[in-house]
């Protein structure tokens with residue numbers, strides 16, 4: 001069964017004013033349990049608006065959203081329970097930190113869930129380690145930490161709630177490449193440990209290509225496609241036309257194909273590129289002999 | 290909830306009212322408020338309302354938006370009119386137990402409601418049809434004679450510009466922080482008053498932190514561009530008054546006079 005399902009989901013900002021803007025336009029979507037999904041799209045394509053629907057922060061103008069088969073805007077649904085089920089880490093989440101110590105800030109979510117203290121303590125220590133926060137930092141004021149560390153605190157704060165679905169809105173924005181890779185691999189680790197569904201919004205095709213099993217592409221408020229990663233990158237041409245930069249390695253293979261070399265184009269990681277080129281060379285070597 | 294706040298919101302357009310010189314618009318709004326508070330009979334108030342209605346129709350602002358600007362003050366209106374209705378002494382109209390309604394009470398609360406509503410609508414019409422930047426520009430120009438008295442007019446205007454500029458930003462920021470804390474299960478809608486006040490901490494602290502950060506960044510950015518106050522500063526937009534502006538001012542003064550006359554003859 002799908003954990004998240006939308007039916008004709010539409011959302012319009014500032015309805016009835018000259019600033020009216022449809023940010024999500026008739027999206028039909030089903031996300032399977034346990035999937036690791038990358039969400040990409042141009043600036044302003046409606047990614048952030050879309051994901052805020054999944055935990056009921058935004059009420060759709062029309063259409064329906066089901067979490068675990070439950071219509072989240074039905075009368076009998078408690079939105080707070082949905083929010084514990086679907087955890088959302090906002091863009092620049094470090095600006096939501098408010099407690100005196102890192103420990104207390106991570107505890108905020110689990111405490112709201114009403115968990116016993118020992119369980120909260122266990123979760124804090126576990127997630128802190130997972131996102132790479134040192135033990136001695138747990139009792140510091142979060143405002144003393146660096147930007148990247150604050151980001152980790154905020155991400156840990158949502159992970160500690162152990163939601164069934166974890167959604168992250170550009171968790172790597174504004175970090176250096178090394179920090180970016182690290183956070184991504186920590187998120188992947190969380191996904192594998194907890195067997196939870198993870199949705200990750202990103203601007204970087206490279207990141208998404210390395211990270212995700214499935215990709216959801218938004219274009220001008222509409223769902224362009226939602227498919228397995230290789231399938232999506234087969235449509236590199238269309239993605240480029242949309243103004244989305246496909247990974248460099250994919251572009252190289254597309255060029256090779258254009259210049260008449262018979263090679264596959266659904267290549268998006270360096271590892272797979274190496275394999276493909278070796279295979280190709282072997283095949284050609286065979287033909288020559 | 291926060292989206293209901295429309296004070297200081299600009300509604301772009303190109304109507305006659307939009308195009309009026311902002312200095313004249315401020316003065317006319319002042320005249321209008323004077324009208325409301327000098328009128329001491331219903332005919333006078335009615336004339337004031339006609340003036341408001343005509344300006345409102347000319348501005349082409351959707352009626353719905355006007356109603357929205359009234360929404361936040363509904364509790365105030367209800368509260369004051371109840372006080373007036375039940376607690377003013379005078380000729381008793383009817384009595385129900387210890388509650389009695391007097392003619393004076395009825396009259397005063399009707400007056401009060403019309404005045405408050407017209408006041409809010411009139412001043413929202415000003416902010417709806419004038420962009421904040423032009424508005425503060427106009428205020429600076431209107432106050433400029435005070436410069437002679439060493440009153441920091443430019444600084445005041447700059448402060449207002451910045452404050453107005455940051456109202457939407459702070460509202461947006463509050464919205465965002467609220468969403469983020471709600472996503473972590475913060476409960477702001479239920480519980481006792483004390484619990485609800487406590488529930489504000491996760492919102493207020495990040496909000497203050499970010500407001501101070503923004504203030505610092507802005508100050509730095511202004512200094513980097515060599516901002517040093519109003520002396521010798523020229524402006525991008527010059528304000529020009531035209532015949533229409535004087536005509537509009539003339540009309541509002543005529544209305545004002547009529548209301549004063551009404552007071553004399555009917556008062």
Ligand SMILES: Nc1ncnc2c1ncn2[C@@H]1O[C@H](COP(=O)(O)OP(=O)(O)OP(=O)(O)O)[C@@H](O)[C@H]1O
Pocket residue numbers: 013014021022023041042043044045046047048049050
């Ligand atoms: N609070 C708001 N009020 C009005 N319009 C908004 C608001 N938030 C977003 N929008 C508009 O909705 C559209 C989609 O915005 P959204 O934030 O979902 O885009 P996004 O895909 O997340 O972009 P980015 O990659 O820049 O984060 C944009 O055109 C934006 O201008």
Ligand SMILES: [Mg+2]
Pocket residue numbers: 047048049091169
């Ligand atoms: Mg976004």
